[in-house]
Amino acid sequence: MDILQTEFNFTLPKGYVDDTGTVLKQGTMRLATAADEIMPLRDARVQQNPAYLSVILLSRVVTNLGTLKMITPRVIEELYTSDFSYLQELYNRINQNGSNTIKTKCPKCDHAFEVEAEILGE
Numbered sequence: 001m002d003i004l005q006t007e008f009n010f011t012l013p014k015g016y017v018d019d020t021g022t023v024l025k026q027g028t029m030r031l032a033t034a035a036d037e038i039m040p041l042r043d044a045r046v047q048q049n050p051a052y053l054s055v056i057l058l059s060r061v062v063t064n065l066g067t068l069k070m071i072t073p074r075v076i077e078e079l080y081t082s083d084f085s086y087l088q089e090l091y092n093r094i095n096q097n098g099s100n101t102i103k104t105k106c107p108k109c110d111h112a113f114e115v116e117a118e119i120l121g122e
Contacts, residue, residue, distance in 0.1 A: 006031045007063070008094050012083040016065055016075065024066025029087070032095050036060045045073075058087050 007030045015023035040046050040056035059073045068075065076084070105112050 008090065010087075010090055012065075012079075013086055014080045014083050016068075016079055016083065018066070018068065022066070024068065027065040028063050029061050029090060029094065030063050032057065032061050032091070054084075054088055058084075058091065061091065062087065 007028050010027050010029060012025045012027065015025040017023055036057060040053055040060070043052075043056055045052045046056060055073050055076045058076045059071050062071045062076070065071055065075065076087075079087070
């Protein structure tokens with residue numbers, strides 16, 4: 001029986017700076033549910049600016065970031081753009097593939113295989 005991995009640890013490339021000046025890099029993201037993708041569409045901020053959907057989505061699926069007790073849209077808004085992009089990419093990879101693996105080929109023998117993507121920010 002296969003066990004579905006629903007949570008993925010990550011390390012942000014730059015890190016979120018909290019109110020005390022502490023840089024928080026370690027976090028956890030869970031797989032999204034249908035409600036995670038549907039409910040934000042009712043949010044007035046998303047209706048006014050569809051690009052805001054990513055902010056709401058990430059605030060719902062990032063379950064942990066350092067010592068923060070709650071991940072709000074404000075936290076996601078305050079991320080550096082490289083961290084925001086990193087989380088969007090991670091979100092897409094785990095929710096489309098169901099895992100954090102990347103399909104690749106050996107450049108010498110052309111053998112296809114999967115590798116577990118590094119969860120460290122670059």
